[in-house]
Amino acid sequence: MTSDSLIRTDPAAVCEDAFAFAYPLVLMELTRIQMTAVAAPDPGTMRAPPNRLVHARGRPGAAAGTMRSSAWLDLAHGPVVLSVSDTHGRYYVMSLIDMWTSVFASVGARTTGTGAGRYAIGLRGMDLSKLPVGVLPITSPTRYVRLTGQTCLERGEGEPEVAAIRDAYGLAPLGGSRDTPVAADGVPPAELLDRLDARTFFGLAARLLEDNPPRARDRDVVEAARRLGLFSDDDTWLGGDEALQLAVDQAARGARARVRAQAASAMGEAFGTWHIDYRRGRFGTDYLCRAAAALAPAGVDIPEDSLPALTRSDADGRPLTGSCCYVLRFGPDTPPPVHGFWALTVQGQEVSLGDRDGLTVDGDGSLPILIQRAPPPRSKRSNWLPAPAGDFALVLRLYWPRDEVLTRRWTPPAVTRAD
Numbered sequence: 001m002t003s004d005s006l007i008r009t010d011p012a013a014v015c016e017d018a019f020a021f022a023y024p025l026v027l028m029e030l031t032r033i034q035m036t037a038v039a040a041p042d043p044g045t046m047r048a049p050p051n052r053l054v055h056a057r058g059r060p061g062a063a064a065g066t067m068r069s070s071a072w073l074d075l076a077h078g079p080v081v082l083s084v085s086d087t088h089g090r091y092y093v094m095s096l097i098d099m100w101t102s103v104f105a106s107v108g109a110r111t112t113g114t115g116a117g118r119y120a121i122g123l124r125g126m127d128l129s130k131l132p133v134g135v136l137p138i139t140s141p142t143r144y145v146r147l148t149g150q151t152c153l154e155r156g157e158g159e160p161e162v163a164a165i166r167d168a169y170g171l172a173p174l175g176g177s178r179d180t181p182v183a184a185d186g187v188p189p190a191e192l193l194d195r196l197d198a199r200t201f202f203g204l205a206a207r208l209l210e211d212n213p214p215r216a217r218d219r220d221v222v223e224a225a226r227r228l229g230l231f232s233d234d235d236t237w238l239g240g241d242e243a244l245q246l247a248v249d250q251a252a253r254g255a256r257a258r259v260r261a262q263a264a265s266a267m268g269e270a271f272g273t274w275h276i277d278y279r280r281g282r283f284g285t286d287y288l289c290r291a292a293a294a295l296a297p298a299g300v301d302i303p304e305d306s307l308p309a310l311t312r313s314d315a316d317g318r319p320l321t322g323s324c325c326y327v328l329r330f331g332p333d334t335p336p337p338v339h340g341f342w343a344l345t346v347q348g349q350e351v352s353l354g355d356r357d358g359l360t361v362d363g364d365g366s367l368p369i370l371i372q373r374a375p376p377p378r379s380k381r382s383n384w385l386p387a388p389a390g391d392f393a394l395v396l397r398l399y400w401p402r403d404e405v406l407t408r409r410w411t412p413p414a415v416t417r418a419d
Helices: 011-035 159-166 189-194 198-211 216-228 242-264 287-295 378-383
Strands: 066-074 080-084 092-097 103-108 117-123 135-140 144-152 169-173 269-271 274-276 306-311 326-330 338-346 352-354 367-372 384-386 394-401
Touching (some): 011 066, 011 144, 011 189, 066 159, 066 169, 103 135, 198 242, 338 384, 352 384, 367 378
Parallel strands (some): 367 384
Antiparallel strands (some): 066 144, 080 117, 080 169, 092 103, 274 306, 306 394, 326 367, 338 394
16 A cells, blocks of 8 residues: 555555555544543543543553553643653663654663663744753644553562652653543454544544645645545535445545454564564654554554564464474673663463563573473473463563664574474
8 A cells, every 4th residue: 555656646556655645543532532531540441631641550460561651642732751760771761652653752771871861842933942951842742642652661670669669750741731531432442443434534533634734745645535535524415426425435444454464464574484673663654554554452662662573483484383302592792782671472472581581591592582482490490481271472571672673683582392
C-alpha cells in the first residue's frame, strides 16, 4: 500500500492506502479514550486520567527486568512538565509517541543522561518565556501524546525500591488539566476499530486530522483520499454514489485484513531464524507496515532505545516447543552488545532472564541460556528460562544497543536443540 515513488488513483486502491495511512491515528484515539476513562491511576490496568502517570504495581516479571510507566498527555491547554530525579546511573527511557505512533523524542539515559531534569512537552508555538527556569522544551507534532516508560530493575530489588523509583517521576500540566473521564467501551480498541464501517472510520479520521496534522510526505495520500471524498465533512457519504460506497466498503475490509495479516507475521528483517525490526518508528510512507506495527504488541520504542529480536524456530527451522529442550549460547566475545541491558523472554510470559540476573558463564567463557519446561539440574538453574507446554516464541530485548547492533554487525546466535 503506497510507495515513495508511486501514487495510486483507482478508487479501491486510494481507499486501501488511506485506510492503512489513518489506521494508527484511529487506533491511538480509541486506545486513548479507553485508557484515560478512569478517575484515578490504576496500576492493574495501566489506565490513568489525562496528564497523570501510572506505574506497574510491584516488581514485574515479563517486563524484561523493567518497571513500566505510562501516561496520556493532552497539550490543548498548555505544556505538560515531565520531572525525573537523579537515577544515579540506572538505565531508564521515557518515550514520547505522537498520534501517528512515531516516537518524536525520548528522555532517558541515552538522550538526556541519568541526572535530574524537567522537560516541558508542548505544541508548536508554546510560549517558552512562560516555562519555569531550568525546564527544557520538547515540541510535539500532535495534541495528544502517549508516554511509555521503562526503568531497569536490578536483581533482588523489591517493592520498596520500586516505590522509590516511582516517586522519582512526575507530571505537571502548566495550564491545568481540564478533562474529565469519559465513558469508554470495554471492548479492546483494535476490536472496536474492526467494528467501524468505512464511513465511520474515515469520518473519525477526518476529525482527528484537525488536531493531528499529517507530515508533508503524506500530502499525496491525503489529497488523493480527499478528492475521493474519504476525509471530508460532507453529510453525504461519497456524494451519495452507492456504487462508490460499496467499492470503498469492500476495499476497507480488504485493507483491514491485510493490516491484521501483516501484524501477525514476523516483523522486520530476517537474520537466520531471528527477525529484527530496525525500522521501528520510522516507516516513511510504508503505511501498511506502520499500521501493522501499531496493532502488534511489541511496542514502539525506536531501535536506539529498545530493539527486540524475535524467533519462533530453532537452528534447523523447527518450531520452538515446550516438549524439547534448547540452548541459546552467546560466545565468549559475543554477548549482546548494549549500553543499557538485555533480557530474554518467552513472548507473552511473565518470566525473563538477562544480564542483571547473575548468570553463570561456562569454562570456555561462553554464556548458555537453557530454555526448557522442566527445571535443569540445580547447578544450572541460574541460566534457566522456563518454557511453556506448547509452541512458543522467544524475544531478545536489547536496551540502548551498541552501534554494532544498529549497523547489523551483530545478530543473535541461533537457538539449538539440546536433546
